[in-house]
Amino acid sequence: xxxxxxxxxxxxxxxxxxxxxxxxxxxxxxxxxxxxxxxxxxxxxxxxxxxxxxxxxxxxxxxxxxxxxxxxxxxxxxxxxxxxxxxxxxxxxxxxxxxxxxxxxxxxxxxxxxxxxxxxxxxxxxxxxxxxxxxxxxxxxxxxxxxxxxxxxxxxxxxxxxxxxxxxxxxxxxxxxxxxxxxxxxxxxxxxxxxxxxxxxxxxxxxxxxxxxxxxxxxxxxxxxxxxxxxxxxxxxxxxxxxxxxxxxxxxxxxxxxxxxxxxxxxxxxxxxxxxxxxxx
Amino acid sequence: xxxxxxxxxxxxxxxxxxxxxxxxxxxxxxxxxxxxxxxxxxxxxxxxxxxxxxxxxxxxxxxxxxxxxxxxxxxxxxxxxxxxxxxxxxxxxxxxxxxxxxxxxxxxxxxxxxxxxxxxxxxxxxxxxxxxxxxxxxxxxxxxxxxxxxxxxxxxxxxxxxxxxxxxxxxxxxxxxxxxxxxxxxxxxxxxxxxxxxxxxxxxxxxxxxxxxxxxxxxxxxxxxxxxxxxxxxxxxxxxxxxxxxxxxxxxxxxxxxxxxxxxxxxxxxxxxxxxxxxxxxxxxxxxxxxxxxxxxxxxxxxxxxxxxxxxxxxxxxxxx
Numbered sequence: 001x002x003x004x005x006x007x008x009x010x011x012x013x014x015x016x017x018x019x020x021x022x023x024x025x026x027x028x029x030x031x032x033x034x035x036x037x038x039x040x041x042x043x044x045x046x047x048x049x050x051x052x053x054x055x056x057x058x059x060x061x062x063x064x065x066x067x068x069x070x071x072x073x074x075x076x077x078x079x080x081x082x083x084x085x086x087x088x089x090x091x092x093x094x095x096x097x098x099x100x101x102x103x104x105x106x107x108x109x110x111x112x113x114x115x116x117x118x119x120x121x122x123x124x125x126x127x128x129x130x131x132x133x134x135x136x137x138x139x140x141x142x143x144x145x146x147x148x149x150x151x152x153x154x155x156x157x158x159x160x161x162x163x164x165x166x167x168x169x170x171x172x173x174x175x176x177x178x179x180x181x182x183x184x185x186x187x188x189x190x191x192x193x194x195x196x197x198x199x200x201x202x203x204x205x206x207x208x209x210x211x212x213x214x215x216x217x218x219x220x221x222x223x224x225x226x227x228x229x230x231x232x233x234x235x236x237x238x239x240x241x242x243x244x245x246x247x248x249x250x251x252x253x254x255x256x257x258x259x260x261x262x263x264x265x266x267x268x269x270x271x272x273x274x275x276x277x278x279x280x281x
Numbered sequence: 282x283x284x285x286x287x288x289x290x291x292x293x294x295x296x297x298x299x300x301x302x303x304x305x306x307x308x309x310x311x312x313x314x315x316x317x318x319x320x321x322x323x324x325x326x327x328x329x330x331x332x333x334x335x336x337x338x339x340x341x342x343x344x345x346x347x348x349x350x351x352x353x354x355x356x357x358x359x360x361x362x363x364x365x366x367x368x369x370x371x372x373x374x375x376x377x378x379x380x381x382x383x384x385x386x387x388x389x390x391x392x393x394x395x396x397x398x399x400x401x402x403x404x405x406x407x408x409x410x411x412x413x414x415x416x417x418x419x420x421x422x423x424x425x426x427x428x429x430x431x432x433x434x435x436x437x438x439x440x441x442x443x444x445x446x447x448x449x450x451x452x453x454x455x456x457x458x459x460x461x462x463x464x465x466x467x468x469x470x471x472x473x474x475x476x477x478x479x480x481x482x483x484x485x486x487x488x489x490x491x492x493x494x495x496x497x498x499x500x501x502x503x504x505x506x507x508x509x510x511x512x513x514x515x516x517x518x519x520x521x522x523x524x525x526x527x528x529x530x531x532x533x534x535x536x537x538x539x540x541x542x543x544x545x546x547x548x549x550x551x552x553x554x555x556x557x558x559x560x561x562x563x564x565x566x567x568x569x570x571x572x573x574x575x576x577x578x579x580x581x582x583x584x585x586x587x588x589x590x591x592x593x594x595x596x597x598x599x600x601x602x
Contacts, residue, residue, distance in 0.1 A: 017409065024404055028418045031401075031479065034433035035421065037444060041436070052442035098329035107322040113330070120337045122586040126537045126558045127578035128340035130347070130565050134356060135335065151336040154329040184321045213426045215540035216558070220566065234428035235544060238435075246436060253432045260424040265417065 035257075042250035049246045063251035072225050073252050076233030077259075080212055083148050083229055087211040088204050090149070095158030095203065096196075100188050102159070103166040104174060114163075121156040126216065133220055147221045148229065152211060158203050165199035166192055212260075230256055341582065347575035356571040366576040375552060376560070376577070382467065383556045387535040389471040390478065394531050395524065397475065398482030403512075405483070406490045416487065423480035431544035434473040435460075438545075463553030466546050470554050474541055478534065482527050489523035490516065522595075529592040533585055557581050 041049055042063050048056040067073050101107075102114050125132075132151065141147040169192060177187045193200065218232045228236065237252055348366055350358035370376045401419045405412060425433075437444050438459035446456040459469045493516060501511045517524075539558045542548060548555035548563065555563075557577065565574035 020404070020407060020409060024409075024412075024415045027401060027404060028415055031476075032418055032421060034430075034437060034476065035425075038433045038436065050442060052447060054444070094328050094332070097325040101322050101325040105318045105322045105325065107319050110322075113326070117329075117333065120333055122589040123337055123341050123582055124533075124537055124585045125337075126539065126561070127582040127585075128337065128344060129561070130356065130571055130575055130578065131340035131343035132336055133566075135340070151332070154332045156333065156337070159329060184317070184325075188325075215427055215543070216562065219543075231426055231428045231540065234432065235540075238428075238432060238544065249432055250436065253429045257425055257429045260426070261421065264420065264424040 038250045039254055041247060042254045044247055046245050046247040063247040064255070066245075066248045067251040067255060070248070071233075071237055071252060072228070073230075073233065073237070073255055075226055076228055076230040077256065079145075079227060079233075080230040083145060084208045084211040086145075086149050087152050088208040090153045091155065091158055091207040092200055092204050094154040096162050096193065096200065097188070098154065098159045099162035099166050100184070100192055102163050103169075104184065104187070104192075117156050117159055119156075121160065125151075129216065129220065136221060142221055143223050143227060145227065148211075148214065148218050151217070152207070152214075155207075158207065161203055162196065162199060165196040169195050344575045344578050344582075347572060348579050350572055352571040352575075354569045356565075356569075358572075362572075366572055367580075370573065370576055370580070375555075378552060379555050379557060379560050382552075382554060383536065385467060386471060386474075386538070386554070386556055387532055389467075390474045390535040391528055391531045393471065393475045394478045394482050395528055398479060398486050398527065399524070401479070401483045402486035402490050403516075405487055419483045419487075420480045422477060423484065425477060425480075427477065427540035428544060430473055430477045431541055434469070434476070435545060438469050460546055461550050463550055466550055466554050470538075470541055470545055473545065474535060474538060477541070478531055482531065485523055485527050486520065489520040493519045525595060526592075529588060533588055536581070536585055536588075 037054075041054065043059040043061070044054065044056050045058050045060070045062070048054070048058065098117070102110065102117075136142055136147050136151070141150065173191060173195075174187065177191060182190070212229075213231060214229065215231045215235075218229050219235065222228055222232065225236075234252060234256060238249060347356070347358055349361060349363055351360040351362055353359050405416045405419055422430075440446060440456060440458055440461070443459070445459065450456060457465055459465050497515050497519070498511060501515060506514070537558055538556055539562065542554055542556055542559045543562075546554040548559050558581065561574045561577045561581065564570045564577065
């Protein structure tokens with residue numbers, strides 16, 4: 001009798017597990033289906049795609065060759081890489097300096113200024129494009145890398161996030177540094193930054209992705225093909241292709257998405273622990 | 282670098298450290314530092330304050346100012362009209378339709394993202410062989426930008442060759458005019474947006490689920506509580522802060538949707554997906570009606586500010602300022 005119930009329990013567990021796997025596989029398929037289909041069709045002749053027959057065996061790299069030679073997709077990628085990297089470095093730098101001031105410096109109106117900065121977190125950039133467009137036009141920044149970098153050098157969100165991180169630094173450390181005669185710059189550079197590495201990396205990833213995904217602003221402020229970042233570039237391809245050369249469009253999308261997916265895969269472990277450490281509990 | 286700071290014995294000078302001073306000078310030094318704070322504050326805060334001033338504060342004030350005027354084709358204010366722009370907008374049927382469409386979209390995206398994200402996280406939070414593979418797949422959409430998402434889904438929504446209609450027809454249904462029928466166009470942009478948000482939402486929920494203390498479940502097991510009971514009475518309360526956070530972030534992000542609309546529907550058909558930000562863009566940069574676009578911007582800003590304020594209020598309970 002004992003044996004029977006043990007077997008039964010085992011069978012039940014096995015059944016439960018297969019149900020769980022079934023659910024997981026189903027969900028995974030739903031999530032990655034658009035990727036897989038896009039990637040698959042990027043190898044198909046556009047003729048077949050236009051007929052809606054996806055079970056073609058005429059796989060080739062022709063669409064990729066077309067994307068690389070007929071479009072400026074590589075240039076778009078390069079532009080985005082440069083812009084996003086610069087934004088990332090500068091954003092972390094300026095936000096951390098400001099956060100340092102709010103945590104370790106004593107000056108008049110500090111709290112008032114902090115609340116003013118905090119208040120700007122509520123203001124969406126999307127609601128401010130009209131005057132911002134006028135501003136960058138008057139500054140002569142239109143159609144230039146700078147126009148996609150300068151407005152995003154700092155942010156209230158970044159300052160707030162790093163302030164929270166810097167507040168975790170033990171007061172003893174600062175006291176010891178004062179005794180040692182470390183200047184603020186030295187304490188900032190040698191202690192504060194290394195101490196808050198995880199928050200800095202999280203903010204860096206956030207700002208890089210934010211810049212990489214910019215859409216509306218570059219679309220308004222850049223007109224030259226050789227300056228276009230990648231999102232806007234794909235938009236351009238998609239609207240120019242009146243013949244709906246889907247094979248080439250999918251190849252371009254793959255060229256854009258595959259590098260990010262690889263970075264994501266590599267950074268995944270770190271990212272997860274970083275997010276958890278970011279204490280959204 | 283940290284180790285080189287003798288934090289426990291500050292009195293003892295260490296010769297290898299380049300910034301060590303004799304203990305007799307420390308009082309003077311720290312006094313000087315205090316005095317220097319003001320200059321450092323200017324130096325450290327200056328760039329950020331300048332940039333926030335130019336690109337966040339000034340444009341908000343300017344937008345509000347413009348919303349009280351009529352404007353010419355160059356966006357210059359001409360006639361002061363007070364709140365007339367607001368009154369006109371709130372009486373304008375197209376604008377109200379836009380507002381309704383935005384609410385439909387935003388609520389649809391937030392609710393579906395929350396439910397699906399939680400489902401993915403709960404499924405991935407099991408102890409099974411090869412579960413890491415599924416976790417990786419569930420985060421995959423984090424790497425997909427708005428244009429790529431739009432391209433993937435536009436392809437699937439294609440009325441004649443798209444895979445979705447092929448599936449519909451396989452099951453004997455009539456092909457659906459995705460993107461050209463108002464109701465379906467809304468469904469299409471919501472689905473795409475949910476898919477785009479899913480990876481990030483999953484990651485946050487997964488982190489939250491992992492941080493629920495295991496002892497709580499053990500205790501419930503001993504008490505003989507069912508899995509369903511445990512989910513409702515342990516898991517949900519423990520992750521409710523994350524749910525709230527994710528909900529607000531998704532809500533705000535959906536309110537700002539522009540790229541998806543621009544690429545998939547361009548606000549159509551017949552303005553069915555003409556969401557607030559897209560409308561602002563069209564009014565300002567295509568129709569040259571800067572006053573109306575400014576008014577719409579202020580309304581959008583107020584909506585987002587209110588949501589953010591609620592979030593701050595609730596976050597303040599957990600975050601120490």
